[in-house]
Amino acid sequence: MSHHADYSNFESAASRKDALETLVMSYEALAASQRNWVANLANCSSLLYHCYSDAGVNWAGFYVVDKDGDAEQLILGPFMGKVACQTIRIGKGVCGTAAATLQTQLVPDVEAFPGHIACDGETKSEIVCPITQEGRLIGVLDIDCLNLNGFGDVDKHYLELLCRKIAETCSF
Numbered sequence: 488m489s490h491h492a493d494y495s496n497f498e499s500a501a502s503r504k505d506a507l508e509t510l511v512m513s514y515e516a517l518a519a520s521q522r523n524w525v526a527n528l529a530n531c532s533s534l535l536y537h538c539y540s541d542a543g544v545n546w547a548g549f550y551v552v553d554k555d556g557d558a559e560q561l562i563l564g565p566f567m568g569k570v571a572c573q574t575i576r577i578g579k580g581v582c583g584t585a586a587a588t589l590q591t592q593l594v595p596d597v598e599a600f601p602g603h604i605a606c607d608g609e610t611k612s613e614i615v616c617p618i619t620q621e622g623r624l625i626g627v628l629d630i631d632c633l634n635l636n637g638f639g640d641v642d643k644h645y646l647e648l649l650c651r652k653i654a655e656t657c658s659f
């Protein structure tokens with residue numbers, strides 16, 4: 488890569504799988520010499536947003552445990568997209584459910600998810616993956632899409648892999 492911004496180019500990817508493999512490798516390269524979680528998750532949000540730019544994604548980013556405030560809530564972290572809710576109770580909404588269960592939430596239709604928190608009324612589907620270190624909740628990765636069924640098993644596989652890489656490479 489001659490410039491850092493080149494990492495955000497996904498035009499040559501032949502498939503979602505290819506694009507996500509490139510994304511994970513790009514994240515690893517960027518995080519190889521950096522452990523600051525704000526810097527790494529900010530660049531990761533950019534990678535995610537650009538990776539999914541042709542797929543109707545309107546928001547990609549992170550919520551982290553508000554350990555310096557109220558540890559029963561998530562607080563907004565680095566993201567790309569429109570302004571979003573600052574805090575989410577653990578157990579509430581899609582993000583709070585992923586945080587409480589430590590299970591990825593693949594939501595094909597947000598209207599059908601009880602308690603979904605609509606930060607943007609345009610969002611139709613969503614995927615949220617938990618990030619843990621030694622079994623302890625750190626935060627969640629959240630991606631929203633303007634289309635129904637925006638995400639599937641390939642996304643779940645690579646985004647969970649990405650969350651494991653984030654846990655390995657960041658000091659929170």
Ligand code: SME
Nearest residue numbers: 571580581582603604606
């Ligand atoms: N929809 C999420 C809230 C976060 S925004 O989508 C950025 C939820 O239900 O937890």
